[in-house]
Structures are given as C-alpha cells and as structure tokens.
Amino acid sequence: MKGRRGTLLVAAPIALGSLLLVSSTGAAWAATNWTVTLHTASSAEAHSQTVPSAPTGATAACNAPTTARTIKVSWTAVTHATTYTVYDSTTSATGTYTSIATGVTTTSWTSGTLNAGTNYWFEVTVSVGSNWTSAKSSATAESTINTLSPFCVQP
Amino acid sequence: MSRATHANRSFRYTRRTKIVSAVCGILLAGVGAYAATNWVVGLNSGSSGEGQSAAISNLTISAVASPSATNLMYPGGNGDVVVTISNPNPYPVTITAVQLPTNATYATGYTTSALTTQQAGCLAATPSQVTWNFSTATTGTSHTLTTALTVGASGQANNPLAVTLTNDASMGATTPAACASTYFSMPSFTGVTATGGAATSTTTPATDSWTS
Numbered sequence: 014m015k016g017r018r019g020t021l022l023v024a025a026p027i028a029l030g031s032l033l034l035v036s037s038t039g040a041a042w043a044a045t046n047w048t049v050t051l052h053t054a055s056s057a058e059a060h061s062q063t064v065p066s067a068p069t070g071a072t073a074a075c076n077a078p079t080t081a082r083t084i085k086v087s088w089t090a091v092t093h094a095t096t097y098t099v100y101d102s103t104t105s106a107t108g109t110y111t112s113i114a115t116g117v118t119t120t121s122w123t124s125g126t127l128n129a130g131t132n133y134w135f136e137v138t139v140s141v142g143s144n145w146t147s148a149k150s151s152a153t154a155e156s157t158i159n160t161l162s163p164f165c166v167q168p
Numbered sequence: 169m170s171r172a173t174h175a176n177r178s179f180r181y182t183r184r185t186k187i188v189s190a191v192c193g194i195l196l197a198g199v200g201a202y203a204a205t206n207w208v209v210g211l212n213s214g215s216s217g218e219g220q221s222a223a224i225s226n227l228t229i230s231a232v233a234s235p236s237a238t239n240l241m242y243p244g245g246n247g248d249v250v251v252t253i254s255n256p257n258p259y260p261v262t263i264t265a266v267q268l269p270t271n272a273t274y275a276t277g278y279t280t281s282a283l284t285t286q287q288a289g290c291l292a293a294t295p296s297q298v299t300w301n302f303s304t305a306t307t308g309t310s311h312t313l314t315t316a317l318t319v320g321a322s323g324q325a326n327n328p329l330a331v332t333l334t335n336d337a338s339m340g341a342t343t344p345a346a347c348a349s350t351y352f353s354m355p356s357f358t359g360v361t362a363t364g365g366a367a368t369s370t371t372t373p374a375t376d377s378w379t380s
Contacts, residue, residue: 055228055229055230055356055357055360056229056231056251056354057229057230057231057249057333057353058233058249058250058281058283058351058352058353058354059241059248059249059298059352060240060241060352061241061242061247061277061298061339061343061347061348061350061351061352062241062242062348063348063349064345064348093242093244095244095341141242142242142243142339142340142341142342142343144342144343145243145343145345145348146345
C-alpha cells in the first residue's frame, strides 16, 4: 500500500500462523514472542561408568569374646554400591572361595559360629545394580578357629 | 486543476491513507495478539514454515563427544548428556522446553564416542534400559529447561551451541553388564519448544537440565 512516503508495515500471516512483518522496502524480520514447536529428529550422547573395581581394605577380626568363635569381616565402601557378597576359603589365601553371605548392604559382616580347627580367609565383591559385579577383593589375613582357647586368632 | 480541487484531493488522499493505516493497525494488532499467544504446532520432521519473505527452519540437535560427559551413568543412577544445537535461521532461537519419547524408548550402546560401532549386548532392543530422565509412559511429555537456551542466529556467535544436560540420562537397575563403559545415542526428542526473535545468545559451551 502506498501513501505518503515512508515505510509502511504490512502484516503477512504465514502457514504456521506466525507473524512476519514486511516493510514496504522489502526488508523482513520476525516478530518477537511467537512460539512454535519444531519437530526435528535429534541425537544426544551419554556415557556409562565402568564395572566397579573390587572392594579394598578387606580385613577379618576375631569378635570378642573369642569363645564365640565368630569373625567380623570389614571393607572400604564402594561408590554407588548396591550390595556386597562375602566369600570364604578354608584351604589357603589362593584357594577356592565359596559365597557365604549375599545382599550385604553395610561395609562389614559378622559370621556365625565357625568350625573349630579350621583356618579361614575372606574375600568380598561389590555389585552396582543387579548385573554389574566387581572382581573379588584381596584375601584377608588368615584367621584360625581353635578347639581350645584362644578360640580365634589371627597369626 | 484549481488549487482548491488539488487541495481537496490531497486532503482525501491523506485522510484515506490514515483510515487505511488505522485499519491495518487494528488488523495488525489483532493478528499480532493472536501470534503472541503461546500455542504449539507439531510439524513433521524436516518440515519448515514458509512465509512471504522468510522461512522458519528446524533446529538441528546432534550428539557430540566433546565436551565429554563427566557425570557418568551407572545402574539405578543418572548421568549427563551432551548435545550441540544448530540454528539455521537468521535470528536467534530460544529453547524453553523439550518433549521426550516414552520411558520404554531405549538408547543404543556404542563402543566409542564416535557412535559408529554398536556395543554387543547393549542395544535398544536388549534393552539397554537407558532412557531420558523424567520420561513417562506417554510420548511427547514436555519438560521445561531450568534455564532457557538461546542459540545465536545463523553465522553469528554461539551457533552451534554445545550443551551438557546434567543428570538427564537415566540407567535402569538391571542394565546388562555389557552396558558398562559404553557410549549411548539417546532417543530422539519428539519436539522442542522454541521462541524466535531478538535475544542474547547463550555462551557455548553451556550447562542446563530439566528436573521434572
């Protein structure tokens, strides 16, 4: 539309319903404060941690009184741990280990009455979630359960 | 033509111009008010709006390896997601919210950050159990960003804009062990809510998130 000289703004509705202002000189700019949802395929990247490392600092200590013939196994907490599993060996530090406690949610575990005349070594694993399980920790020092006092010793 | 006739014609022309301008102004205000109301339109992927003088083009949101995420996912936990946003429009675009796929739409695992070789045993179909945090069983739920992100105009600073979305990826508690030490291509957003127009662009790289 022409009239007196100067720039005259003309509204230009477009297919989306958004508004563009077009000057009579032909220059165009988008009006502020219009909102549309733009549907565009997108991609984004995330990264997961490694399987947890074996717990560290595993130790075994005779519980008092030693007549109880029980041992307390302790270890250092692992970040994001869900549960721990305790294993024992009765042959050697490098022998075959058997799971004796699962679903442990604290950083220590106390055995029941152990067999007299038996040596024990312990190892611990940690699980994050249900399926990410670490390797076993280093073995604890040997613990001996005697038939006579002292009933539990760590040589 | 007499001076009086010429003067009358000039007067009517000027008066007509004013009337037309006023009518245009009323129409403009009405249409402007309509356009200024927040409304949402869903478009097909890759489509753009056509105007008489300009087109509205889709943003491009892409996975990037850098900056690398430092807050990594673990079973039952959340982790960061890294994207880059490119704006092809000749004006800044401000993103205020994203729309997410369902919480059963899983990410695919890859062996490296290049996202080229899939991680065996950790695919979307496995399932990896890696999804967008706060996604639900309903597709397209909208989640408001803590801070609006403004991507600069095409050719201007801060375009593309790299963004780390804090804790916005979620990993299930029973995620397979094969998904450890894995890079994930997150499921596509179903949409974004963006406002165009003059705004100060966000400095790249940026950090943001949605928390609900």
